[in-house]
Every structure is written in C-alpha cells, then in structure tokens.
Amino acid sequence: MNRYRKTVAEIHLDNLYRNYKVISEKIPQKTVIPVVKANAYGHGAIEVVKHLYSKGVRFFAVSLIEEADQLRELYDDIELLVMGVAHKEDLRHCAKNNYTITLSNLDQIDGCMELDQMLKVHLKVDTGMNRLGFKDVQEIKEVVRFLDSHQFVNLQGIFTHFATADGDLDFYQKQRKQFEEILEEVDYTFEMIHCSNSSSTIKFEEDIPYTTHTRLGISLYGLSLDEGMDFLKNTFTLKTKIQEIKHLQKGEKVGYGITYTAKEDEVIGVLPIGYADGFIRMNQGGDVEINQKRYEIVGRICMDQMFVKIDESITKEDDVILMGGLVSIDEVANRLKTINYEIICSISDRVPRIYIKKGVTL
Numbered sequence: 001m002n003r004y005r006k007t008v009a010e011i012h013l014d015n016l017y018r019n020y021k022v023i024s025e026k027i028p029q030k031t032v033i034p035v036v037k038a039n040a041y042g043h044g045a046i047e048v049v050k051h052l053y054s055k056g057v058r059f060f061a062v063s064l065i066e067e068a069d070q071l072r073e074l075y076d077d078i079e080l081l082v083m084g085v086a087h088k089e090d091l092r093h094c095a096k097n098n099y100t101i102t103l104s105n106l107d108q109i110d111g112c113m114e115l116d117q118m119l120k121v122h123l124k125v126d127t128g129m130n131r132l133g134f135k136d137v138q139e140i141k142e143v144v145r146f147l148d149s150h151q152f153v154n155l156q157g158i159f160t161h162f163a164t165a166d167g168d169l170d171f172y173q174k175q176r177k178q179f180e181e182i183l184e185e186v187d188y189t190f191e192m193i194h195c196s197n198s199s200s201t202i203k204f205e206e207d208i209p210y211t212t213h214t215r216l217g218i219s220l221y222g223l224s225l226d227e228g229m230d231f232l233k234n235t236f237t238l239k240t241k242i243q244e245i246k247h248l249q250k251g252e253k254v255g256y257g258i259t260y261t262a263k264e265d266e267v268i269g270v271l272p273i274g275y276a277d278g279f280i281r282m283n284q285g286g287d288v289e290i291n292q293k294r295y296e297i298v299g300r301i302c303m304d305q306m307f308v309k310i311d312e313s314i315t316k317e318d319d320v321i322l323m324g325g326l327v328s329i330d331e332v333a334n335r336l337k338t339i340n341y342e343i344i345c346s347i348s349d350r351v352p353r354i355y356i357k358k359g360v361t362l
Contacts, residue, residue, distance in 0.1 A: 009354070011356065014356075015234060019233060020034060032213070033194070044355075049078075061083055062083065092115065096117060122157035140182060141186055161195070165196070165199035165204070193210055198219035199219075202219060222234045238323050238347060239319055243270055243272045246268040257300050271320055275301055282336050291314070292326065296309045
C-alpha cells in the first residue's frame, strides 16, 4: 500500500537480533524462544520472524492460533508454540498444521480423544498466577498419564509463567519452588521444560538447572521492567514530521476544548498523528524530540493530529520523534502510568512499520 502520511514506526532489526544474541549467549546450553505474539509486540510479526529466520532461529511462540496460521503461511519448517488456549474443536487444525499447543484445562484433554493425527502439546502449570494452567499435583499426574498413553498426542513439554520476576522476588521464588516440586512429583521425562520470561531469563536462568528452553518477550524488543538493563537496544522509534506551522499571538487558543492558551507570541507545529494511531490524549503535557531538543505537547491530542510548541528554528523537514529517542518508551509509559509493553502494543496498524537493517531502510 502506498504511504502518503509522514508518520511511521521505524523497526531496528539489527538491534532486535542483537538483543536476542546477547541474551542467548548468557545461557548457551538452552534454546531461547522469541515471543512474537501481538504482532511481535507491535513491531510486525512477519518481518521480525523473517529477520530472525535469516539468522537461523526456527522456534517461535505466539498466543493465538490465528497468529500461528499467519506464520505457518510464511514458513513450513518453523516450530510454533501456541501459548494461549486452543479450544478442543480447534485441535485437529493445530495437529494438521504442526503447531505445538498449550494444554491448560480438562476441556482440551477431552478434545484430545477425538484426534486422528499427531498433536504436539506442552502442559501449562499454574504455580500461583491463577491465569491458565493445572494447579493440583494429582490432577497433573493423571493428565500426564492419560496424554502419555494417547497414540495421537506427543506430550513434549511442560511450563509455567512467573507473575513477579521483575518485582516481588519472594513470590517469584515461591512459584519456582512449586514448579520444581511438581517436576519431581510427575514421573515423566519432558523433552522441553521452560519457565522464564524476559526478566527471569536475564537475571536467573543461568541458575535454573532443569530447564531446556526459555521465552524471550519484551526484552527481545529492547525493553524491560527491571532497572539496569542498559545493554538492551531500542528497536521501536515512532516518528513524524510537522504538517502545518501556526503562529499564535498571546492569548490565542489551541485545539478541542481550548485547553491551551499562548502565554506570549508562540509557534505551534501541527503533527499528523493522534489517538487513532495509539498516541492517546493523556500524552498532552509530555515532550517530543526535534533536532535533539525537547518540545512540549500542548492542547488536546485529536484523533488524527496533535500540537507541539516549537520555535522559529524548526521546519517541516525536521523529524519529530515521539518516542524511541531522547524521549524513551519508558518515559512515555511513566507519563501514562502504565508499562512499556502497553505503549508499543497500542500503536495502531494505521501507522506503517518500516524496517531498518544496517542503516538502510528496507
């Protein structure tokens, strides 16, 4: 599709692979699974997977069957772990397409009885997050026995998910201990055992002896909820250019609700981006970057446009970086009282993703 608006999200593929490589080298004895759910956290799953595939990566994790279908059309030789719930009526489709699915409830176990083609499965264990997974040890043992006896089920792996690897370490250790106890109780040799998300992978995975794989989500994209992760490189930059320049006299108003009044004669840049693009109204009062300097967002952000107080040095040719530069994604998250995950996932598909490799736009 042709691109006419100057608003884009630049995706830095070299930084993305560098993040993957640096973290993988910390745990060379284990396989790091890139998590590319939610359109690769807003980066564009197709291009992210293509780039990692070119580097030899063959195992990816998604949340939805729809996401797996999209990637299966791309490559027929990659392993795809569906971490969300695959309903029992969809298990045949998963088997046909060689997906590895997550089993987390008894309805799915019933669905396995109707299979006539081999289905690879990982068992999800709930160790305290109370989202998905089996909790009772006896039930887990019975499920394992049933699946192990089923001719069309390959019980390949087992995993859990940590709720507080980036925060409450007492609860994190409690979850880890519970997972270890379940592994000891269950009389089965799993080919794959994984429990770490990004935070646990970076901080603790070296000291977890029984796992074979680990899942790399947010930190693949250069972000973390932990302090001291400066070695990660940013992969997402939201940019635009000024489309109109307005000269205001002292006392003139700006935007819906006239929430901003010029305190003196001022220059306002109108940007072609708004809340329909995922840059929401609560960003009013924050900053953008132009020519390595900060400029304030003034007036209410519109659906398609927004306002920045600039100076006479700024032209329509200058890049305006809304986040991913001097104004970091974490700063925007703090501004909006949320987490960096939500910020990048919220930038809508209306904003084209363009991909940069070795300094060249693809």
